Amino acid sequence: MSSKGKSGKTGLIFFPAFDWAISPTHPEREERLLYTRDQIFEEGLMDLPQIDEYKPRLAEMLDIARVHFCVPDVESQITEAHLIAAGSTLTLADALERGEIRNGFALVRPPGHHSMRVVHGNRGFCNINNMAVLVEYLRTKYGHKRIAVIDTDVHHGDGTQEIFWHDPDVLCISFHQDGHTLYPGTGFVNEMGGPQALARTLNIPLPPGTTDEGIHYVLDRLILPVLEEFKPDLILNSAGQDNHYTDPLANMRFSANGYARLNEKLAPDICVLEGGYAVETALPYVNTGIIQAMAGLDYSHLKEPDFVPGRFVQSEQMNREIEATVAQVQRLWDDKDELVKDALQGLGDFYRRKKRIFYDTDMINESQEETVRLCPNCSGYMTISSQAQRGYGILNSAFCVSIPRKACSSCREDAKEEYEEHIDDRRFGYVCMQDKDRDTFKFHNNMTHTQKSY
Numbered sequence: 346m347s348s349k350g351k352s353g354k355t356g357l358i359f360f361p362a363f364d365w366a367i368s369p370t371h372p373e374r375e376e377r378l379l380y381t382r383d384q385i386f387e388e389g390l391m392d393l394p395q396i397d398e399y400k401p402r403l404a405e406m407l408d409i410a411r412v413h414f415c416v417p418d419v420e421s422q423i424t425e426a427h428l429i430a431a432g433s434t435l436t437l438a439d440a441l442e443r444g445e446i447r448n449g450f451a452l453v454r455p456p457g458h459h460s461m462r463v464v465h466g467n468r469g470f471c472n473i474n475n476m477a478v479l480v481e482y483l484r485t486k487y488g489h490k491r492i493a494v495i496d497t498d499v500h501h502g503d504g505t506q507e508i509f510w511h512d513p514d515v516l517c518i519s520f521h522q523d524g525h526t527l528y529p530g531t532g533f534v535n536e537m538g539g540p541q542a543l544a545r546t547l548n549i550p551l552p553p554g555t556t557d558e559g560i561h562y563v564l565d566r567l568i569l570p571v572l573e574e575f576k577p578d579l580i581l582n583s584a585g586q587d588n589h590y591t592d593p594l595a596n597m598r599f600s601a602n603g604y605a606r607l608n609e610k611l612a613p614d615i616c617v618l619e620g621g622y623a624v625e626t627a628l629p630y631v632n633t634g635i636i637q638a639m640a641g642l643d644y645s646h647l648k649e650p651d652f653v654p655g656r657f658v659q660s661e662q663m664n665r666e667i668e669a670t671v672a673q674v675q676r677l678w679d680d681k682d683e684l685v686k687d688a689l690q691g692l693g694d695f696y697r698r699k700k701r702i703f704y705d706t707d708m709i710n711e712s713q714e715e716t717v718r719l720c721p722n723c724s725g726y727m728t729i730s731s732q733a734q735r736g737y738g739i740l741n742s743a744f745c746v747s748i749p750r751k752a753c754s755s756c757r758e759d760a761k762e763e764y765e766e767h768i769d770d771r772r773f774g775y776v777c778m779q780d781k782d783r784d785t786f787k788f789h790n791n792m793t794h795t796q797k798s799y
């Protein structure tokens with residue numbers, strides 16, 4: 346929003362990641378972007394003066410460590426493809442901030458929105474959360490305060506939600522096929538953020554079979570009015586395309602034209618590709634539609650070869666279900682300040698939660714205990730103790746400390762003490778500390794007694 350109007354151009358980055366795949370027949374493979382590229386050239390989009398293609402760059406280790414606690418270290422959780430996918434979003438951020446583009450779309454893989462703060466391996470095809478890397482970069486490098494992330498992938502954006510769970514300045518909205526019927530099985534209305542940030546996480550689970558009508562109802566009645574009130578510096582779209590009616594992994598009935606209209610109304614500053622596995626029947630059309638909408642081009646002729654208007658109609662019952670969910674989420678949003686006040690009243694100096702996280706791709710079970718200092722003078726430091734298991738063996742364990750932006754001196758001191766106390770603590774293989782104020786990351790290996798920093 347801040348950069349709108351400086352230039353009329355839409356920046357694009359394509360990165361199909363030819364050498365990265367989970368397995369050769371896995372749906373997350375490079376063909377996902379090759380058909381899109383053909384379609385975009387066929388439409389002549391790349392020749393238009395409104396569109397500029399950018400070359401991707403590598404994200405740096407600190408760009409990743411600003412978000413994630415990778416165990417045992419960043420290097421062991423990434424490939425070059427991950428650094429390029431994340432780095433592409435940063436290239437577009439820089440172009441936006443320089444005023445070269447009015448918006449941008451990173452068509453990259455591997456995707457990222459299932460990656461959480463601590464990373465022991467791959468979850469839902471994701472290791473590194475590209476969107477979260479972009480958010481933290483925009484805040485650190487350009488001083489943005491309030492950012493909205495709208496996750497339009499069919500799967501719940503559980504990683505992004507988890508990373509910004511305690512942060513009232515990052516509004517995370519995800520609509521998705523409901524978790525009773527789809528991976529990752531979360532994203533219900535009652536998941537709404539930590540005590541200091543209640544209702545800054547909003548989830549809109551939708552019934553299988555939801556059409557353009559239902560998704561635009563959610564957008565018009567809930568998401569756009571909430572954004573109007575939240576007034577973010579920037580709107581970012583985790584643009585998954587698996588809500589499409591041909592997607593093989595999900596059951597929604599969204600069209601390419603519906604996606605284009607969504608992006609026209611949402612007007613995101615940057616879109617980052619997430620999932621979408623109908624390589625030939627959805628991605629080329631949906632991506633083309635998003636690009637046309639972002640560039641202010643006419644997309645009215647855009648349609649899939651087999652799409653007939655009126656083909657998908659929601660039942661009355663489905664309409665009522667969606668209306669009820671929207672009303673329920675709207676109430677949470679309206680009550681957000683009260684919710685926070687009530688929640689904090691019942692708590693002491695610290696808030697603790699235990700979590701179990703399953704990494705479906707790598708078959709890892711992680712258990713975590715997260716502690717947040719509820720500080721009257723700053724947003725409070727956080728510690729996470731994490732144990733990951735694969736099969737019967739312990740894989741890795743880590744104690745992680747995070748110092749927030751604008752930390753007060755007592756939180757800073759206490760956080761440093763927590764870090765020091767866990768050095769050479771035999772219960773943990775690794776100790777790490779992320780300092781968002783000073784933008785540094787350090788890390789101690791308790792087995793080899795060596796230290797590293799980014």
Ligand SMILES: [Zn+2]
Binds near residue numbers: 499500585621
């Ligand atoms: Zn997805």
Ligand SMILES: [Zn+2]
Binds near residue numbers: 722724
């Ligand atoms: Zn503090």
